[in-house]
Structure formats: C-alpha cells, structure tokens
Amino acid sequence: SQQGEEDPQALSIQEGENATMNCSYKTSINNLQWYRQNSGRGLVHLILIRSNEREKHSGRLRVTLDTSKKSSSLLITASRAADTASYFCATDATENTDKLIFGTGTRLQVFP
Amino acid sequence: GAVVSQHPSWVICKSGTSVKIECRSLDFQATTMFWYRQFPKQSLMLMATSNEGSKATYEQGVEKDKFLINHASLTLSTLTVTSAHPEDSSFYICSASKLLRDSPLHFGNGTRLTVT
Secondary structure, eight states: OOOOEEEOSEEEEETTSOEEEEEEOOSOEEEEEEEEEOTTSOEEEEEEEETTOSEEEETTEEEEEETTTTEEEEEEOSOOGGGOEEEEEEEEETTEEEEEEEOOOEEEEEEO | OOOEEEEOSEEEEOTTOOEEEEEEESSSOOSEEEEEEEOTTSOEEEEEEEETTSOOEEOTTOOTTTEEEEEEETTEEEEEEOSOOGGGOEEEEEEEEOOOTTOOEEEOOOEEEEEO
C-alpha cells in the first residue's frame, strides 16, 4: 500500500498546549498537504508544502518537510477546543499529480 | 473559495437496491473528480478517479460494475452503488481539483450510506 502512516493515532491535550502530528510516506512527491476533518464531514485543506520547501507557516500552523526521511510534521500552537478534529496528511505521486494518497490520520482532542 | 456540494448527506436503503450519490463543483469546472470511501475512524481510501467525458479510472480492488461512476459534465460526477449490501455501508466522499499547480482538493461533505 502506498498509504502514509501518521502518529500518534490519537492525541489528547488541554487548551493552550501545542499539538504535534507526524506523517511518513513512501514515494517521491511533488508536494505534501495537510487536511482537517470534523467528525462526519468532508475534509478541509489546511496547508501545502512543496517538495523543495522545508518549513511553512500559516497562522497557528507550522509544517515541516524532510524529503530525505520522507516525513512531515504538523504543529498546532496554542490549541483551542475548536481544533478538535482528525488531521490527515496527503501526498501526490510525482508520476500522477492528480491523485492524492492520504495518511492514516491523527485524531486530536483538545479539552477546554 | 471553491465549493463542492455532495448529495445526499445520508441515505438508508435496503439490500439489493441501488443508490446514487451526486458531487457538484459549484463555482469552478472540474475535469477530474475523485471518490473516496472512509470507514469509521479510518483514513480515506481512493476508489476511483472520475474523468469528464471518459471512463473512470478505478483503484485496484474496486469493482467498477459495483460502483458506477459517471462524469457527464464539468461540474457533476455521480457514484451509483449498485445492488447494495450491508458491507457497502460506509462514508463516501467526493473531491474535485482545479488542476492548477499545487491546487488543493476541495471536498464535499460526504454521504453516509447505511444498507439494511
């Protein structure tokens, strides 16, 4: 399977703490994306990092990419209860950029 | 931002019946749409790539006669689950891409299918 792996599978933290999720993938990529999914809903795009980038920020989100290790991390700083959701990384294969392969996901619970 | 509408949001049907799920891109043309299936607390598994005006491309292990995909226009793709069985119960999600470099996928809100 080409599916990426994410860890941890589940993460519970208190409001105000930082949450870090990791993603590992298997193939060469053009870019890596992070998505968020609220329970029973579709996915919402959060951030995209290109294969030639090492770090990217968007608001309280910080994403890193290490192509030599085929891994990425998503950091959410100063978490809020509203950040409670599942987070997925997704990669596109360099030979078929139309298709995204999603990681296994991290379920984040932020307690108020 | 780009909007993708998926309908219905939930459906309950009896075994042996067929169910059609629609996916529309409301404010952009989508020559390619993707259909995913998601089991509880699991990731999205790509089922097929829907191509406007041509046959869908199915992922390995997905029965094309079971999951019929039609992409009749640049804004509409449909997934029909034929002769549904309880094991087809799942959350089905569509997405569409603007096919611009580094463009993200835009997802519908999913359809919860329950086959009794």
